[in-house]
Each structure stands twice: as structure tokens, then as C-alpha cells.
Amino acid sequence: MHMSDALLSPSVGTAFWAGSMGAVAYCAKRLRQNMDEKLIPLMGILGAFIFAAQMINFTIPGTGSSGHIGGGMILAILLGPYAGFITIASVLLVQSLFFADGGILALGCNIWNLGVFPAFIAYPYIFKPLVRNRRTPGRITVASVVSVVAALQMGALGVVIETLLSGKTELPFGTFSAMMLPIHLAIGLVEGFITAGLVNYVGNARPEIIESAFNSRPVAYTASIKGLLLTLGLVALITGGVFSWFASTHPDGLEWSLEKVYGKTELPAPERGLIPLLGRIQEKTAILPDYDFRSRSETTEGKTGDRWPAPGTGTSASGIIGSMIVMGMVFLIGFGIRSAKKIRDRKEFKSRV
Amino acid sequence: MSHHIIEFKDVHFSYPDGTEALRGVSFRITHGESVGIVGANGAGKTTLILHMNGYLMPRKGEVRIGDVQLNRTTRADIRKKVGIVFQNPDDQLFMPTVFDDVAFGPLNLGLSKEAVIERVHNALARVDALGLKDKPPHHLSLGQKRSVSIATVLAMQPDILVMDEPAANLDPRSRRQLISLLNEFKHSKIIASHDLDLILDVCERCLVIGNGRVMADGPAEDILINESLLKENSLELPLSKSRSRVSTFDICS
């Protein structure tokens, strides 16, 4: 399940962007230090392979509906965590652009949910220890299923947490996770078996590929992965903090969650009384009310319960009239550009004839 | 110009799974020659070609390009002298636009930006594909892809041009254009193909490879009419040489 721009707040989005880009930079550095040249085309091709494989539907047993694979774990297994992570990140980037899956701001969250968890947690800490050195099909199956399920559960939890941190939905944590986790358990089981099937298939057809994937890219440096995870968490926290501080000193609609975390002490006390007052005065006196004041008054006013814009039919009537005018203008401008182009094309055509 | 010479001396090669692909191949191709390499599927043509720029290294024997013997240190230099056009243009064209793809090689030669751009233009102009410069390869027809593949190698200005199945899957007209393009090149040319008519049109000399060995080596005109030799190697007479026989067949029946 992809996280979506519309559910995100800017500070959560940028925090995860920073974290994910940090991870990409770190992986790129690691790959540069220990470059296997053959890996570059292989990464690109396997990324493209994931797309092609996603386009092939299969019937989910017992339900009759059809599904497709996500592919994060198979990339981590075939490419190792660093190259695997970079490839997952670029698959998600292309998905966000070509398929509108997720969105550009949500890309950070999606890379985190579907990339960091499989490549840096499920692969080194679950898949590897379970397979160890005995690469029997049975072991690979168990390891794949368990690690894919775990990675997808973490990813689903990530979606829940990111959505709630952004504060755009009313869904409580418990209900949301109760809906997301079981669905992803089912998806994880199916995807786990498919991942196992694919690894075993390659193992039969081209054993040396699996061999080299297991041997030449050992995760002997789990210490460095731990460091990476720590740093990433820190980076995300700092960016989120800094950004939400900016957000709260600026007139935007604030981050409810971060407001809760930091309390309202950031805003100097005198402003609290003054600004709503100023806002009200301005609303009454000016034809063009300054939006800033009103929205700050909304957010400083209260906790979760009473963040209400001042209700009143007067505002909403002018709001509706304004909305109709704006949409009408937008439509006219678009239409105008189109017809202007058509006229020009026709002229060009005539002049050529 | 001695560096236009390719020489194989008793080259042996086997793949990691134990398949013996080359079992003592020897030949020498000199400056300006155009040589066809023919043989059945799995005879070792592609393996042979991969030795010409050191992608594969002989297990025994030696490969010389010009005065240089192929080994791990000379490999990079040899790759600048021998340009290989691979069988599948989708493998050959790996960059997302025609321009970037043709520029890839010259950039690796360490040329300046202006020099690279000039080379790209010249190479594309030579294969008559300048108009495709900014297109992505997946918007090209197979014939166009083939032309651009050749341009990618020409842009490196190699001394020796090697091609693996250049006419595979081409429609008759694209194939005809390819043949006239190939005839314009004054390089040393090595062409591996099943298309014996193409070899006959483009090459003066012909090597028959079978079972990892050179089965015959001589003027293309002589070898490609030797029916029993071709049959032994799972090949058939080129159409242009067998046409007369087919027509008599028709009359008899």
C-alpha cells in the first residue's frame, strides 16, 4: 500500500524524504567503496523486471481476485541490502511518476516503508540468519515468507504512523492498524511464497547467480547497518523537528501531532490573546482579510477538539461565491489557452497550404 | 598500419560449467580485410567474438590485436581499438536516448565535450540517423536501432569493426540498406552471421567454425559454394548460389 501525498503534512513528508535520501546517499557511498561493475546494469534491469512482473496478474488463492507483487525483498536478496535498497528506491520513484502510485512528497515515506524495512531490517536480521549457510529450498521458503511478512507489517505500520502524524484523518491508531495489518499479513504471505518461488527458480536455473548473491555480498557489516539505522532515525527526527518549528512559527495550518509533542509553549503568550483579536478586527474592517491571522488564531486556540475556523454563514457564502468564480476562471483560462493554440495551429496549417 | 591486425593462436576456452566452446582456434586477419564467420548455432561464434576485446580471456593460447597481446592490463586499450556491435540492439543500446548512447563510448575515451558532440554527429550522420538524436531507443524501429548500434561503435573510431548477426530480424529493405552501409566501411570488418548471402555480399574471406574449431578458411566465393562443407556444418548454400538449382527442380516436378 503506497502512502499518498494527500494524506501527508509537509513536515512528515520532508522528514521522511530527508531520511530516505540520506539512506540512498549512504548506500551509494558503500557501493562506490566496493564496486562490482556488473551490478550497475543488473540493478537497472532488475528494477525494470519488477515493473514487468507487477503487470502480470495472478489469482490469489481462495479469493478469486487478482494481485501483483511488490518485490522489495527479492531485490534485497538478489542484490544485497545496499544495491537492493537503491533499486527499490528507484522503482518507487518511477511508480510515483508513471503510475501516480503515492506521490512525489510521499516518495520519502514510501521508500522508507518499502525500502528501509526490507533491505535493512528484514534482510539482514531475519532472512540471513534463517537461511544461514544451508541453502535448501525449504529453508529459503521459510526465510522468504517470514521476512516478507515482517517487512510488510513494518511497512503497513509505517503508513499508519505517517498518516496519523500528519493529522489529516480522524482514524484512531487502533482502528487504522486493525485494518491495515491483517490485510498486509495476507499480502505478505502470498508475496512471501512468490519470493521464495522466484529465488528457488533462479537457484535451479542459474545456481551460480544465487551463489554469488549470497557470497559476494555478505552482510558481514551488520554494525554499519545499525549505525545507518540510528543515523537515519536521527536525521528524520531533526528534520521533522526543524521543519515543524518553522511550520509553527509560520501561518500554516499546524501539525497537530507536533503541536501535541512540543506543546504550545513555542508561541509567546501575549500573542495568543492578541492575534485572534487582530484577526477579528481585520476580518470586520478589511475587504481583503489577511488569511494568516485567521489561521493562526485557529491553531492557537486549542487542542484537537476545538480547532475550528470561526463558523458563520457570512464567510461561507462569500467562500462559495469565491470558489465558483475561481473555478470558472481556471476553466476559462485553460479553455482560452487551448483555443488560442488551435487557432494558431490552424493559421500555421493554412499558411503552409 | 600494423595495429589493424587480429591474430588468434591456438585459443582454447571453456565456460565455468565445463562446456568447451573453443578448442584451438587459429587465424590471422590483416588490415582492411573483411571476413565472415559462419557456423551452426552453438558452434562458438559468439564466444570467439567475446575474445576479440577481452570480455572473455583464453584459457590457453593467445590473442593479439596489432602488436599488443591481450591480457588484463592491455584489455582496456584493446577495447578502444576493437568495436563490437552485438546481436541484439536492445542490449547494445543501453542509454535512454540515442545521443547519450552514442556519446557513451567517446566520453569514456576522455574526449572534451565538444569533441564528443562532434563525434556523435559524425557517427549518426554516417548511418543516416541524425534525425533520431533525441529519441529514446524504445521509440525506434528495429532497422533504426541497428543503424544506431553501428553508430555507437563508429563513434569510438575503432580500427576493427566486429559484428554479431547484424542482419538478424531485419526486413528486406533494412537489410539491403545495412549491406550497402557495411560496404562503405574501409575498416577491417569481421561479421559473424547465419545470413550467408550477406556474407557473400560484404566479405571477401570466410571462416567456417564448427565444434570450437576452424573448419575452413578461404575466399568467401569458394567456401560458400562448397555444398558438402556447408552441410557438414549444418549450413546451406546461399540463396543466390542455389537459385538455379531450385528452378530446375521446379521444371522436373
Next chain:
Amino acid sequence: MSDFDTEFFNIGYLDTLAYKETFVHRLNPGIKLIVTLAFIISVVSFPKYEIKGMLPFFLFPVFIISAGDIPLRVILKKLMVVSPFVLFVGIFNPLLDTRTMYSLYGVEISGGWISFASIVVKFLLTVSSALLLVATTSFPGICFALDRLKVPRIFVVQLLFLYRYIFVLLEEALRIVRARNMRSFGKKGRGIRSFTNIVGVLLVRSIERSERIYQAICSRGFDGRIRLIKDFRLRFTDIVFATVAIAAFIIFRSYDVTEMLGRVFST
């Protein structure tokens, strides 16, 4: 035609649009990327219960669609396909937040419906702007812009490879799926086992292809470093476009233009 065929042609179509020649297409890819990002951040930074303040932002996608000659149908179709998750999460707002926020001529509108509508508007704006970015910018252009923005080279390069081979591998998958569909009837032959075999074939072929590509790369003097020629001139129009667009976003974000117009016209 199977779903696969349709999907395949859809992606191809979006990609073909990117190679048109219009004012929008000629803009510098990096500028378009930055403007799109600024647009998305401005839109999602609107508070939970805001709708009308976001409406002026529709000007941007509408401008790109009309100036860039992009068929509206294509964008709308894509929006429909990806909407379920957002709608699913958003639809709980009206159920859980039922306090009346506005009463309009006797009809009471709850805060939940307002915040749900706000999510939908944000969804329409952000997703369409992302789609319009690819529809008006060649993907390699975006990659080079990323390179310019200091994204690690190895990421950019394998992204270029990925884009190059999406279409090749999709075609290969298409051939395999057609062969499967021709010999499978109803649901038989489409289960997980046969799926794994089909995708396994595709995977092994892909790996083998990457080996051949590596041969091709090597034979053109690859030495472990990828070099790119970047033609990244900023023209005057690029700067004007970026300035106007970002200034507009800031104005629309800080002043409720809709409300202002409404007041002017209702008094």
C-alpha cells in the same frame, strides 16, 4: 486485448506525450521538478479543514494541461485508478467527525465532510501535478536534473537503465502473458504456481540480459565511472516560469484569494 496490453499501451502513451514539442515541454526539466515540488508542498501545507483556499491552485495543472497539449482524459483516468486508498482512508472522517461546521441555508455540513473534501482536493492537485511532470518532461531529462541536484550518480545511472529497460522487459512479459492466456482457460493456469514459473523465466532472462548489457558497456570503454554530458542551460523563459509560478504559489498560499473574490463580488 488483455489488461496487460491496455496497461502497456497506457504507459507507453504517457511516455510518448513527454516527447511532444510545446512551451511546457521545452522548459528546463530541473526547473519543472522544483516548481512541481514547491506546488505539492504548498498544497499539502493547507490545514485540514481548508478547501476554498486551495482552489486557485487548480490553475497550475490546468495551465500545464492546456499549454502542454496533454489530453485531460489520460490524466483523469490515472487519477481514478489510484484514488481508492486515499478515498478509503479519507471516508472515515465524515463517519468519525460529525460535528456541524457550517450550516448553509439550513443544510448542516459536518467537519468530517469538509476534511474529506479537503483530502480529495489535495489528492487531485498533487497526483495530477506529478503525472503532468512526466507527461511534459522526458524521463532522461528528469534523471539529468536529479544528477544536477547532486543525487548520487549511481542512483541516477541505474535509474536511466531502469527506464531504458522497462519497455523492453514489458514487451517480453507481454509476449509471455499472451502465450499463457492463449493456453489457459478461465482461471486455470493463472494461479501462484504458474505465475511464479512465468515470472521466474522473465527473471532469469532479465539477469542474462544484464550480462549481455555489461558486455556491451565494457566493449565501449567502460572503466567503472559513468560520464554524462549534461546540457543544462537555463534560458530566460525558464527563470520567468519559475519566478511567476513560485510567486503565485506563495500568494495563493498566504492570501485566501477565493474568499477575497467572493467578498468583492458579494458586496
